[in-house]
Each structure stands twice: as structure tokens, then as C-alpha cells.
Amino acid sequence: MLRGRDSSITKRLTRMNILVSGAALLIAGAAFVGYDWVSFREAMVHNLSIQAQIAGSNSVSALLFNDPQSAENTLSALKAAPNIVSAGIYTLDGQPFATYSRDATGHLLTLPAIPPGQIEGHGFKDGQLVVVRKIVFEGKPTSIVYIRSDLNEMNHRLKRYAVIAAIVLAASLIAALLVASIFQRAVAEPIVHLAEIARIVSSDKNYSLRATPTGNRDEPDILIHAFNDMLSQIQQRDDALRDAHRELEERVEARTAQLAAANKELERQNREVERATQLKSQFLASMSHELRTPLNAIIGFSDLLAEKIAGQLTDKQERFVGHVRDGARHLLQLINDILDLSKIESGLLELRRETFSVSEAMPEVLSVIRPLAMAKKIRIEDAEETFSVSADRVRFKQILYNLLSNALKFTPEGGRVRVEGSSNGSLVCISVSDTGVGIRPEDQQLIFEEFRQAGETTRGVKEGTGLGLAITKRLVERQGGTIRVTSELGKGSCFSFTLPAGRAASQVQPEISPKACAVDPLEEGRKPLVLVVDDEPPARELLASYLEGEGYTVTTVGSGAEAVEKACQLRPDAITLDILMPGGSGFGTLSELKKTAETAHIPIIVVSVVDQKEMAFTLGAADYLVKPVQKSVLLAALRKHLRTTSGPANNILVVDDDSETLDVVSETLRSVGYTPHAISSGQEALELLSKVHMDAILLDLMMPEMDGFEVLRKIKDSPELSEIPVFVLTAKDLTETESRLLKQEVHALFRKDTSWKADLLAQLRKAVGKPALAKSVGQS
Amino acid sequence: MQVRSSRGTCKGTSLSALASRHRGCLSYLMALVVLGALIGTPLLYPQSSPTEYQVKAAYLYNFGKFVEWPTGVTASESSFNICVLGQDPFSSTFGTTIAGESIKGKNVLIKRIPRAQDAVGCHILFVSSSEEARLKEILAALDKTSVLTVSDMPQFTRRGGMIQFVTEANRVRFEVNLTNAERTGLTLSSQLLKVAISVRKSS
Numbered sequence: 001m002l003r004g005r006d007s008s009i010t011k012r013l014t015r016m017n018i019l020v021s022g023a024a025l026l027i028a029g030a031a032f033v034g035y036d037w038v039s040f041r042e043a044m045v046h047n048l049s050i051q052a053q054i055a056g057s058n059s060v061s062a063l064l065f066n067d068p069q070s071a072e073n074t075l076s077a078l079k080a081a082p083n084i085v086s087a088g089i090y091t092l093d094g095q096p097f098a099t100y101s102r103d104a105t106g107h108l109l110t111l112p113a114i115p116p117g118q119i120e121g122h123g124f125k126d127g128q129l130v131v132v133r134k135i136v137f138e139g140k141p142t143s144i145v146y147i148r149s150d151l152n153e154m155n156h157r158l159k160r161y162a163v164i165a166a167i168v169l170a171a172s173l174i175a176a177l178l179v180a181s182i183f184q185r186a187v188a189e190p191i192v193h194l195a196e197i198a199r200i201v202s203s204d205k206n207y208s209l210r211a212t213p214t215g216n217r218d219e220p221d222i223l224i225h226a227f228n229d230m231l232s233q234i235q236q237r238d239d240a241l242r243d244a245h246r247e248l249e250e251r252v253e254a255r256t257a258q259l260a261a262a263n264k265e266l267e268r269q270n271r272e273v274e275r276a277t278q279l280k281s282q283f284l285a286s287m288s289h290e291l292r293t294p295l296n297a298i299i300g301f302s303d304l305l306a307e308k309i310a311g312q313l314t315d316k317q318e319r320f321v322g323h324v325r326d327g328a329r330h331l332l333q334l335i336n337d338i339l340d341l342s343k344i345e346s347g348l349l350e351l352r353r354e355t356f357s358v359s360e361a362m363p364e365v366l367s368v369i370r371p372l373a374m375a376k377k378i379r380i381e382d383a384e385e386t387f388s389v390s391a392d393r394v395r396f397k398q399i400l401y402n403l404l405s406n407a408l409k410f411t412p413e414g415g416r417v418r419v420e421g422s423s424n425g426s427l428v429c430i431s432v433s434d435t436g437v438g439i440r441p442e443d444q445q446l447i448f449e450e451f452r453q454a455g456e457t458t459r460g461v462k463e464g465t466g467l468g469l470a471i472t473k474r475l476v477e478r479q480g481g482t483i484r485v486t487s488e489l490g491k492g493s494c495f496s497f498t499l500p501a502g503r504a505a506s507q508v509q510p511e512i513s514p515k516a517c518a519v520d521p522l523e524e525g526r527k528p529l530v531l532v533v534d535d536e537p538p539a540r541e542l543l544a545s546y547l548e549g550e551g552y553t554v555t556t557v558g559s560g561a562e563a564v565e566k567a568c569q570l571r572p573d574a575i576t577l578d579i580l581m582p583g584g585s586g587f588g589t590l591s592e593l594k595k596t597a598e599t600a601h602i603p604i605i606v607v608s609v610v611d612q613k614e615m616a617f618t619l620g621a622a623d624y625l626v627k628p629v630q631k632s633v634l635l636a637a638l639r640k641h642l643r644t645t646s647g648p649a650n651n652i653l654v655v656d657d658d659s660e661t662l663d664v665v666s667e668t669l670r671s672v673g674y675t676p677h678a679i680s681s682g683q684e685a686l687e688l689l690s691k692v693h694m695d696a697i698l699l700d701l702m703m704p705e706m707d708g709f710e711v712l713r714k715i716k717d718s719p720e721l722s723e724i725p726v727f728v729l730t731a732k733d734l735t736e737t738e739s740r741l742l743k744q745e746v747h748a749l750f751r752k753d754t755s756w757k758a759d760l761l762a763q764l765r766k767a768v769g770k771p772a773l774a775k776s777v778g779q780s
Numbered sequence: 781m782q783v784r785s786s787r788g789t790c791k792g793t794s795l796s797a798l799a800s801r802h803r804g805c806l807s808y809l810m811a812l813v814v815l816g817a818l819i820g821t822p823l824l825y826p827q828s829s830p831t832e833y834q835v836k837a838a839y840l841y842n843f844g845k846f847v848e849w850p851t852g853v854t855a856s857e858s859s860f861n862i863c864v865l866g867q868d869p870f871s872s873t874f875g876t877t878i879a880g881e882s883i884k885g886k887n888v889l890i891k892r893i894p895r896a897q898d899a900v901g902c903h904i905l906f907v908s909s910s911e912e913a914r915l916k917e918i919l920a921a922l923d924k925t926s927v928l929t930v931s932d933m934p935q936f937t938r939r940g941g942m943i944q945f946v947t948e949a950n951r952v953r954f955e956v957n958l959t960n961a962e963r964t965g966l967t968l969s970s971q972l973l974k975v976a977i978s979v980r981k982s983s
Contacts, residue, residue, distance in 0.1 A: 058971065061969065061974060062975050064975075065842060065975040066951070067974075070974050070975045138883070
């Protein structure tokens with residue numbers, strides 16, 4: 001505990017003590033020695049002076065009576081004082097009278113001067129003291145006496161003093177050290193002890209240690225008490241902190257447990273939500289299926305009725321059938337919209353984003369819109385757009401279709417609808433403007449809400465589901481775009497939307513290499529002959545120039561009658577046919593060509609400004625292109641149809657669990673000359689396939705027991721069956737995985753909620769060729 | 781006869797008295813004496829050196845300093861009287877040697893007395909050699925007086941005198957008969973006795 005020996009405070013105290021006492025002793029010693037030296041000198045001078053006086057006085061008679069011998073006798077008495085080196089008596093004028101010398105040498109020649117007015121003088125010189133005294137006898141100066149003394153005695157004395165002083169100094173220092181050690185114990189020890197405790201506390205963080213108070217009510221004691229108090233406070237705080245820390249840890253533990261529980265609960269809820277979502281998705285899928293299937297039947301049969309396939313109708317019946325068909329279509333549209341909306345709202349909408357050119361998608365939409373516009377005598381203006389967009393192709397067309405049909409709906413007859421686009425590199429902006437009734441400013445935001453058709457009274461039109469714009473808005477926004485409307489009441493509206501721009505490279509995609517086209521025709525060396533039927537010479541020339549540049553031989557005619565004649569005469573490899581021609585619709589020509597045995601096999605591609613695919617396909621058109629037709633599209637269509645082999649392709653297997661669908665499809669196929677085999681289950685379908693050769697299979701996906709996917713897999717797994725083209729007709733909303741799978745395995749996919757009939761027939765024709773005419777005729 | 785000398789009288793080689801605080805002619809004389817002693821040669825008196833009687837005159841004066849007179853006739857004298865009895869060998873020497881000096885606070889007076897009876901009041905009496913024949917009567921006449929008797933006649937101290945000048949190797953010295961001196965109540969300083977050639981004490 002006592003580490004006083006090496007503690008600096010002890011050292012310092014000791015040093016201080018030694019210094020203080022040493023300094024005091026030195027000063028005192030020096031003072032005493034100095035004082036003694038001075039007084040000793042004075043005493044020496046005094047003694048010598050007395051001796052001089054005595055000697056002088058005793059020599060007065062000798063001097064006066066001229067007896068130097070007597071004087072020298074007197075002086076010789078100085079022998080008794082061993083310190084006296086020499087002495088002498090001089091006459092007043094400085095002549096020596098009598099002398100004494102201790103060792104017979106060392107006579108002094110020069111005497112110190114006697115200060116004026118005094119009778120004595122002295123001087124220290126060469127370690128000797130000389131005293132000169134004037135002897136006055138009877139009031140008169142009679143002689144001068146000098147005595148010279150060595151300082152041996154004084155030196156001895158000083159030496160003795162020095163030794164004594166050294167001894168005293170040493171003894172005092174020892175005493176001082178002893179005293180200091182006692183005081184150190186009293187002063188330094190508590191401080192050293194305190195420092196040691198502080199060091200231990202600081203290094204060990206042990207706040208329970210306490211310094212021992214000295215017991216005296218002095219400053220170190222106060223310090224120790226204060227230190228102990230501080231330690232107590234720190235200890236208390238330390239404890240409090242530790243408690244708080246423990247409490248915190250407990251709380252954290254508890255909270256962690258709660259969190260874990262909450263997490264588990266969340267997981268459970270999440271699973272439930274997932275399950276609910278799954279259920280909802282299943283519900284939506286089955287809803288779409290359940291709702292569309294009967295509607296499909298209604299539409300299909302009413303179509304068949306309207307086409308008088310089941311026999312002639314009275315006007316009234318025809319009108320009624322028209323109402324049924326329109327109502328059913330409206331209902332189908334409504335259902336589709338609601339399902340779309342609910343899919344979007346529940347986040348189940350799957351977007352297949354791809355980059356494609358706007359100029360590719362636009363004609364497809366316009367081909368649907370143009371006939372409607374034509375019916376209302378509305379002019380559609382569009383610009384050739386060259387930029388690409390990154391979006392879901394189907395949904396993009398849906399957006400465009402919705403906006404265009406909306407514009408048509410609210411534009412009075414003779415109006416104008418304009419569609420145009422622009423791109424700033426990162427965004428594509430497409431706007432659809434009309435010269436319609438316009439929208440009041442206060443309604444401009446409402447129109448994007450569900451079931452809101454702004455200002456019914458103003459518009460005076462009640463048509464559509466009221467969901468189109470709501471869906472459009474959501475579709476745009478889901479694909480990272482915005483939509484807005486500007487409108488002036490009575491003058492028209494302009495809807496514009498933006499979508500992310502696609503990469504520029506994709507624009508080239510639809511172009512087809514001219515060389516590839518030239519090699520394509522069936523027979524090497526012979527240029528395929530195409531008969532172009534159009535009443536307008538510029539259109540004829542345009543088409544002819546397209547084709548002739550690509551290795552086709554072209555013959556043009558300006559009317560349907562000429563067309564039939566030329567076709568019979570030339571037997572062209574393909575015919576392009578305009579519909580709207582003076583002196584007879586193209587449909588008549590189409591029908592006639594198809595009924596003529598010599599020309600029935602010739603693929604006819606309808607190229608028209610109106611879009612009446614259904615009619616055309618029903619009448620046996622191989623393809624339907626809407627003017628203005630792109631060269632690449634025309635060439636692609638020609639290439640496709642020139643390549644297809646004709647042959648007896650009649651057996652079509654139709655698999656669907658819904659008997660009405662089976663009926664409609666079968667009737668439709670039969671109406672164009674195919675031989676449909678209607679089967680209501682997957683198992684039966686496979687059995688039939690093993691016995692009868694089928695040219696194509698039309699497959700429903702949602703069936704009890706064995707669904708369409710399984711049937712498809714079995715077909716594709718079988719070496720005999722895998723080559724048979726398979727078509728899917730379904731009401732199911734496909735997931736991305738499913739549609740990807742089907743895209744690989746299936747020839748084409750048709751949705752029951754769309755106008756699938758024309759597409760189906762066209763695709764069938766492409767895949768398996770035209771049905772045998774005789775049969776077709778016979779069947780119908 | 782009182783010889784007073786002023787400062788003016790003490791010039792050159794003259795042995796006139798000295799003023800009390802100033803180095804006087806006596807001092808000069810004494811210095812010469814001392815000088816002779818220092819040289820250690822038999823007392824030589826060069827031309828400028830003091831004559832024998834000049835020295836003796838100074839000694840007479842100095843004796844006064846080492847002798848105490850008893851209270852009585854001499855003590856009551858207002859001056860310090862140095863008397864010369866008989867033929868004066870000093871002639872004018874006193875005048876140049878001790879004139880103006882003082883002893884024990886009294887001015888020194890030089891008296892020449894014809895008879896021994898006239899010696900009353902004298903402190904020191906120099907008995908000239910001329911009086912050798914009458915010495916017995918002279919000393920008898922002075923028997924009851926406190927007079928210091930000094931002479932240079934031979935056998936003076938043996939014949940009842942107190943101090944006798946003796947010339948030794950040309951140095952003037954003296955003998956003392958202490959008994960004779962003390963008989964008349966005089967006290968002679970040991971200092972004086974110390975420098976005497978001999979001190980006779982006859983009972």
C-alpha cells in the first residue's frame with residue numbers, strides 16, 4: 001500500500017525539506033561565519049592595536065632617551081604572541097628605531113598609511129594583518145609602532161568553523177530528513193494512498209473500492225472523503241446504468257419475441273392473403289370462363305343465324321337476331337372490361353412488355369376502327385409513325401382502340417378523328433383528337449373513373465360500358481405512362497398518353513429481305529403470278545410496283561367481273577382483291593371466285609380500306625389486309641399463302657367440354673367446308689386421335705378430368721400426333737407461363753371473348769389448307 | 781628667567797622649543813638622537829647634530845615626564861621649573877631646546893639659581909659640575925624638598941644625587957639612585973628606570 005518511496009510527491013517533499021533546511025543552514029552558517037570572520041578581524045585588529053599601543057607606550061622612554069636596545073627588549077615581549085610575525089617602532093619621520101621579527105626575516109618596508117586625523121591604521125595584505133599605531137605620550141605623538149601578524153589563527157578558526165558548519169549541516173539535514181519522513185507520513189501518505197486507489201479504480205473499473213480516511217480533519221482527509229463520495233455516486237450511477245441496460249435488454253428480448261410472434265402472424269396473414277389472391281385469381285378465371293362460354297354460344301349462334309346459314313330469316317327475325325347479337329356483344333365487352341378492371345385493381349394483370357414499332361400496331365387497330373368510322377362518315381387521319389414503344393403489344397392496341405372508338409363514339413357524322421405520335425427518345429406520346437362534342441372542364445377528370453360517362457345529357461350518346469377510359473388510364477399508368485385530356489366543349493377533345501420509348505433497333509424488324517422473297521415461290525424458275533384487283537389505278541399501280549420489284553408477275557384488273565374472267569383465264573397463284581369497288585362489292589367477286597372450281601383454290605388476299613374480315617374469311621378469303629397496306633405486310637401474306645399446300649384437309653378435331661361451344665365451332669367449320677369431329681373430353685379426344693387421322697385439332701383448355709394442357713402434352717409426346725397442328729380456343733385468362741408454353745406448342749391461340757371466328761378460319765386455312773370445295777358446298 | 785620663544789625663533793638648525801601640536805625643534809633634535817641610535821655607531825654628532833648639552837637639556841625635559849612629584853611646594857607651582865645651579869653649561873641651549881614646552885600641563889621655566897636654598901619650587905635641579913665641591917651642602921639643603929637632582933659630575937648618584945648623566949661611547953646615558961629619589965617622595969617611572977644604565981638602590 002505504501003509506495004511512498006517511489007512516489008513523486010514524497011520525493012518532492014523530501015527534496016523540498018532538504019533544500020529548505022539546507023538553504024537555511026547554509027545561509028545561517030554563511031552569516032555566522034561571515035560575522036565571525038568580520039568580528040575576528042576586528043578583534044585581531046583591536047588586539048594588535050592594543051599590543052602596538054602597549055609596545056609603543058613601553059618604548060616611549062626608550063625612544064625619548066634614545067635606547068633602542070630597551071625598545072627592542074620591549075618588542076621582544078611580543079614573542080608571547082606566536083601570530084605576530086614582526087613589529088617595529090619608527091620615529092615620527094619614518095625612521096626605524098627598534099624592530100622585532102619572529103623569525104628574523106620579513107621586514108616590512110612599506111607601512112599602511114594612517115588615515116588623517118586618526119592615530120591608527122591597519123591593512124590586510126598577503127595573508128597578513130599590519131596594524132600601525134601612532135604613540136602619543138603626554139599629548140604628543142612620539143613614535144609610530146607597527147605590528148605585523150599572520151592570519152593563521154583566523155584561518156584555523158575559519159577552517160574549524162567550516163568543519164563545524166559541515167557537521168552541523170549534515171546533522172541538520174539528517175534531522176530534516178527524519179522530520180520530513182515523519183511529515184511525509186502525515187501529508188504524502190494519504191495522497192499517495194489516494195492516488196493508488198484512484199489508479200486501481202481507473203484501471204479495474206471497480207467502483208466499490210474506498211480510500212481510507214486519515215482521521216485528521218485536514219485537507220487530504222477532505223479530499224479522500226470527497227473522492228469516496230464521488231466513487232459512491234459513480235457506483236450508484238453505474239448500478240443504475242447496469243439496471244437500465246438489463247431492463248433494456250429484457251425489453252429488447254420481449255420486443256423481439258413480440259416481433260417474432262407478429263412476424264409469424266404476418267406470415268400467416270400473408271399466406272392467407274396469398275391464398276385469397278389465389279382464390280380471387282381462380283375466381284376471376286372461372287368467372288371469365290363461366291361468363292364467356294354461354295355468351296360465346298349466344299354470339300356464335302346469333303352470328304350463324306344472321307349469316308342465314310340455318311336458313312332464311314324474315315326481316316323481323318333478322319332484326320331480332322341483330323339485337324341479340326349486339327346485346328350479346330355489348331355484354332361480352334362489358335364482362336371483358338370488368339374482368340380487366342378487376343384484374344388491374346387486384347394486381348393480377350400480367351403485362352408482357354416488348355419493344356415493337358408503333359407503325360406495326362397502328363394498322364391493326366385502324367383496320368378495326370376504319371369500318372366503324374366509315375359507317376359514321378368520319379374521316380380517320382393518321383401519320384406514319386416510325387418510332388418504337390416498350391409496352392405490352394396487346395394492351396397497347398387495347399389503349400389505342402379504346403381511345404379511337406371513344407373518339408368515334410362522341411364525334412358526330414362527318415367529323416374527323418386524328419391520331420398522331422411523337423417521341424422524345426425516352427417517351428413516346430400518342431394523341432387521339434376528335435372534332436366531337438368535347439368535355440366540360442369539370443368532367444375532364446371524372447371520365448377516367450369507372451362507370452362515369454361525363455355529361456350524358458351533353459353528349460347525348462349512351463354507348464359503351466363506361467369502363468373503357470378507366471381501363472385505358474390504368475393500362476397506361478401500369479406501363480409507366482400518363483394520360484391526359486384537353487377539351488373544349490363543342491369543339492372536340494384530345495386524349496394523349498405517353499409510354500416508355502422502345503429501342504430504335506426494333507423498327508427494322510418487320511422488313512423482309514427481298515432475296516428471301518424471290519426464292520420463296522413453289523416452283524423454281526417460274527415467277528408467281530398475282531392478279532391485282534382494284535378500281536383505283538394508283539392503288540393498282542402501287543400494289544403492282546410492290547410485287548414486281550419482288551419477283552412476282554403482276555396482272556391488274558379494275559373490276560370484279562374482269563377479275564373473275566382473268567382468274568379463270570390465267571389461273572394466277574394469288575389474287576389481291578379490293579372490296580369497295582363501283583359496280584359490285586368485292587365480296588361478290590370473292591364469293592364467285594371461290595364458287596368457281598377453277599379459281600377456288602387460288603388464295604385471295606383482300607386489300608381494302610374497310611375491315612370486314614369476318615365476312616371475307618367466311619367467304620373464303622385467305623387473308624385480309626387493311627389499306628393502306630405496307631409492302632412488308634403484303635409480301636409476308638403472299639409468301640405465306642403461296643407456300644401452303646393444298647390438299648384434302650378436312651378432318652378437324654374439336655375438343656370442348658361445353659356442348660354449345662362445340663356446336664358453334666362445329667357449325668362454323670362445317671360452314672366453310674371442314675369436317676369437324678366434336679369431342680367433349682380429353683380422354684375421348686385422345687382415343688379418337690389414335691383411330692382417325694386428323695388434319696388439325698381445336699382444343700379447349702379448361703375441361704374436367706383431363707384439361708387441355710394435358711391433352712396437348714400427350715399429343716406432342718406422341719410421334720404420330722406431334723405433327724398435327726393444334727389450335728387453342730379458350731375463355732381462360734392465361735398466365736405468362738401458360739401463354740409461353742402454348743406459344744411453343746400451339747399453332748394459334750384464340751380467345752372466346754374476342755371475335756375468334758374469322759381468325760380461326762384464316763389460321764386453319766394457313767395450317768391445313770382450304771377445305772374441299774365440293775364438300776364445303778355439300779355441307780352448306 | 782623665562783625663555784619664551786615664538787615660532788619665529790625655531791628656524792633652520794636652531795633648537796628652539798616646539799609648539800605643542802607641531803613638530804618643534806625638540807622633535808627635530810630628538811629625531812637626530814634617534815637617528816644616531818639607529819645607525820648604531822657611537823653617538824656621533826655631526827656638524828648639524830645636537831651638542832652634548834643640547835641632548836642633556838632634552839633629557840632634563842624628558843625626565844619631567846617620567847617622574848611624579850608628591851603634593852607640596854612644587855606641586856603648587858604654576859609652572860614647571862627646571863633650575864640650574866652653578867655654572868650654566870647649557871648657556872643658551874635651553875632657549876633653543878625646550879623653550880615653550882610644557883610638562884603636566886605647566887609651562888616649562890628655566891631658572892638659574894645661585895644657591896641651593898633658592899631651589900625651593902624647582903621640580904628639577906641640574907647641579908653643575910662647578911658645584912662639585914659644595915655638593916654635600918647642596919644636597920643637605922635639599923634634603924627636605926622634593927626636587928629631582930640631576931648632574932653630570934662623577935659619582936653623583938653615589939654621593940646622594942638622584943640621576944647622573946654618563947657619556948658612554950659618545951652616547952649620553954644616565955644612572956639612577958632610586959633610594960635617593962624615593963626618599964624625597966618622588967616616584968620614578970619604571971619606564972625611566974628601564975632605560976637607565978643602572979639603578980642604584982641603597983638602603
